[in-house]
Amino acid sequence: MGTHNLVFLEVIEWFDPTGREMLHRIPEEGSGEIKFGAQLTVRESQAAVLFYQGKAVHGFGPGRHTLKTANIPILTKLLSLPWAFTSPLRAEVYFVNTKVFTNLKWGTRDPVAFKDRELGLIRLRAHGIYNVRIVQPLLFINRLVGTLGRFSTEDVEEYLSRVIVSRLNDFMGEELTTILDLPGRYDQWAERLRARLAEDLAHFGMSLTHLYINAITPPPEVQQAMDDRSKLGLFDDLNKLLKLKAATALEKAAENPGAAGEGAGLGLAFMMPGLLGRALTQDAPDPGKETTSPGGPQPPGAACPDCGRSVPDDARFCPFCGHHLVVFDQCPYCGKNVPPNARFCPRCGNAVAEKPREKKCGNCGAVNLPQAAFCDQCGERL
Structure with a gap:
């Protein structure tokens, strides 16, 4: 800040040491005795306004200014003529900081x-x-x-x-x-x-x-509720993904039931057996319940007759290999379980509507099995 005393202000300037001061008045209290011809210095980031008798009379941009009538024509009307323009000027200068x-x-x-x-x-x-x-x-x-x-x-x-x-x-x-x-x-x-x-x-x-x-x-409680909602959405998407993978595996197993126990069913079982069981049924299977014969619906804890894995108590198809669990008969040719009302075996394709008759050899008279193509006694084609 510029120097000043109680009588005259000859050099007027201002520095902002804090970087936060937006305005500074010289003098800070009341009006000062500014000498006619005093030097006013304004920096690049500043603007100055001269006040006289409570009114603004002139503004100053960056540079060095001399307070004389030649530079400030309005001072001619303000200064007292009897003093020959040598008397001090009672005024104030406001420095405004124009930086950002x-x-x-x-x-x-x-x-x-x-x-x-x-x-x-x-x-x-x-x-x-x-x-x-x-x-x-x-x-x-x-x-x-x-x-x-x-x-x-x-x-x-x-x-x-x-x-x-x-x-x-x-x-x-x-x-x-x-x-x-x-x-x-x-x-x-x-x-x-x-x-x-x-x-x-x-x-x-x-x-x-x-x-x-x-x-x-x-508030924090609302943020916690939003986090919980996001977690629920994640779990719901995971559940849908598990169901989709389970349905795809079952579709592949149904297309190739003979290889289900070795291929798709085994891979699905190793992948996520616990989560898969919950995705397919509302209640998880209980492996501790008893089993019954394959002549009807499988009881709790029953094992699939085709792949041997435990299946839910209310399942109609094995979730691992796709085998039909409601059995009323077996194929007389290959022994595969045959679904109700089936006319052909799903494994060998032979008709199972009627039990095939035994084949009698026309050459030697020996009785052969229904699936035999040649006589097991003389070798003659049947």
């Missing part, structure tokens, strides 16, 4: 009620940062600072924060339907909110150069 003030914080002091489309009535908190700059020094002095000797960002930060929150509340009420859509819209909202706040700050000669929304968050 960064990292000013805004945020909600209390949660704001909001009706969410998905979650119902919740309370939200929001916070972020913003940057401001003084673009009209005289308007800033007259409407916001007044007669204060110093003015910093601390004096205006809380007020601007409340203005931003107020505009944000109105904006959310118009644009937001659910907080689940928020994360990807922060930049868009910040730009539109900055444009809406431009008029509010222009009233005080300031400009909102940047505005950032860091987060809009619900």
Whole structure:
């Protein structure tokens, strides 16, 4: 800050050691005795306004200025002629810092009620940062600072924060339907909110150069509920995947029942037998229950007659190999279990509607098995 004394101010300048001072008046209290011809130095990031008798009479940009009538014609009317323009001038100089003030914080002091489309009535908190700059020094002095000797960002930060929150509340009420859509819209909202706040700050000669929304968050209990909902969705997708894999394996096993026990059924059993059983049935199978003969529906704990694995008590088909568990007869040719009302064996394709008769050799008269093609006594074709 420039030197001054109780009588004359000859060199007038100001430095901001804090980086947060927006305005400084010389002298800080009352008016000073500014000597006619005093040197006024204004830096690149500053502007200066000369006040005389409570009114602004001249503004100064960056550079070094001499307070004389040759440089400031209006001083001719202000100074006393009898003193031959040598008397001191009782006035004040306001230095305004025109740089961009960064990292000013805004945020909600209390949660704001909001009706969410998905979650119902919740309370939200929001916070972020913003940057401001003084673009009209005289308007800033007259409407916001007044007669204060110093003015910093601390004096205006809380007020601007409340203005931003107020505009944000109105904006959310118009644009937001659910907080689940928020994360990807922060930049868009910040730009539109900055444009809406431009008029509010222009009233005080300031400009909102940047505005950032860091987060809009619900209370901790609502965040926990959102996490639980995400987990439920994950488990539901996993259950659908298991059912799809089980259905695909059963379809392949039904297409090739002979190889089911060795191929698809064995691979599916090794993959996830416990989860697969729950995906196919509402209740998990109980392997400790008794088994019965293959002549009817399989009781609890029954084993598949084809692959030998334990199956649920209410299953009609083996979940591992696709074998039909409701059996009334067997194929007389290959011994495969035959489903009810079947006319042909699903394994060898022979007709099973009637029991085949024994074959008698026309050469030697020997009786042969129904499936024999040659006589087992003389070798003659049957």
